[in-house]
Amino acid sequence: MDHPSDPWHEVRRSPLHGHGVFARRPIPKGTYILEYEGVHITQEQADAQEPSNPDDPFHTFFFAISNGMIIDGGNGGNDSRYINHSCEPNCEGHESEDGNRVFIVALRDIAAGEELLYDYALTIDDKITKTLKKQYACLCGTPSCRGTMLALPKPSKKQRKKAKKKKWLKKIIRQAVREEIQDLLRNT
Numbered sequence: 354m355d356h357p358s359d360p361w362h363e364v365r366r367s368p369l370h371g372h373g374v375f376a377r378r379p380i381p382k383g384t385y386i387l388e389y390e391g392v393h394i395t396q397e398q399a400d401a402q403e404p405s406n407p408d409d410p411f412h413t414f415f416f417a418i419s420n421g422m423i424i425d426g427g428n429g430g431n432d433s434r435y436i437n438h439s440c441e442p443n444c445e446g447h448e449s450e451d452g453n454r455v456f457i458v459a460l461r462d463i464a465a466g467e468e469l470l471y472d473y474a475l476t477i478d479d480k481i482t483k484t485l486k487k488q489y490a491c492l493c494g495t496p497s498c499r500g501t502m503l504a505l506p507k508p509s510k511k512q513r514k515k516a517k518k519k520k521w522l523k524k525i526i527r528q529a530v531r532e533e534i535q536d537l538l539r540n541t
């Protein structure tokens with residue numbers, strides 16, 4: 354039997370990546386599950402750090418807060434540092450009023466055993482290239498996965514129009530190829 358003061362979460366292996374954080378019991382929407390703890394460092398200090406894992410150089414335990422500081426979960430952090438990213442998250446980080454602390458909060462009711470996930474929306478000063486997106490590739494596999502843990506700028510009207518046209522062209526080409534194959538099969 355769970356006690357109300359028991360933690361809402363537990364850490365175990367995740368099918369998504371390494372370790373993850375999971376609901377130990379049902380978590381109601383709006384629950385403050387745990388704090389994102391760690392040493393607060395500046396952007397310059399973060400940039401100067403060696404990768405936490407040389408075999409996975411883009412692995413990060415950083416959580417950027419709106420005052421420009423970074424919470425380094427890899428130094429003085431707690432279980433929250435194991436929360437993985439999803440493009441369709443069930444949690445998000447809420448800042449305290451003074452902007453110095455971050456709490457992981459349930460965005461909806463979460464069932465026992467579900468993995469806790471928030472959208473990292475990582476921001477990088479460099480231009481977002483295909484290579485950069487790949488370095489921060491997302492494996493969440495949700496229908497709206499944007500393929501990267503980076504925050505992407507909202508596409509402009511022109512870009513949206515271009516994407517729509519590309520999708521339409523792909524559909525037309527697929528249809529034409531299908532018809533061509535059917536014709537070939539009929540005539541053999």
Ligand SMILES: C[S@@+](CC[C@H](N)C(=O)[O-])C[C@H]1O[C@@H](n2cnc3c(N)ncnc32)[C@H](O)[C@@H]1O
Nearest residue numbers: 370371372412413434435436437438491492493
């Ligand atoms: C804060 S750690 C999360 C804990 C991590 N699973 C571990 O065992 O150390 C963040 C790192 O986990 C990995 N990660 C988290 N979510 C991911 C996802 N949706 N797709 C791919 N890698 C992910 C990335 O390497 C990311 O830099």
Ligand SMILES: [Zn+2]
Nearest residue numbers: 440491493498
């Ligand atoms: Zn994703």
